[in-house]
Amino acid sequence: MDFQDKPKRQMNDVSDLGITCSECNNSIKELPFVPNKRQDGTFGNLYCYECNKKRKPRFSGSKFGR
Numbered sequence: 001m002d003f004q005d006k007p008k009r010q011m012n013d014v015s016d017l018g019i020t021c022s023e024c025n026n027s028i029k030e031l032p033f034v035p036n037k038r039q040d041g042t043f044g045n046l047y048c049y050e051c052n053k054k055r056k057p058r059f060s061g062s063k064f065g066r
């Protein structure tokens with residue numbers, strides 16, 4: 001069976017990096033981008049797919065802006 005029903009966004013395998021979600025502490029296995037290690041040796045705040053989804057504000061009329 002093929003799982004090619006939908007074109008999926010390219011995901012990068014980051015399971016080797018040992019990244020955990022800043023929100024739920026789950027280990028992050030893949031990200032839509034390659035995280036860059038910062039000077040302090042961490043990747044900064046990264047969120048798993050689910051938390052990322054929750055954090056994204058919905059466009060419900062109000063706009064962020066200056």
Ligand SMILES: [Zn+2]
Nearest residue numbers: 021024048051
């Ligand atoms: Zn999470």
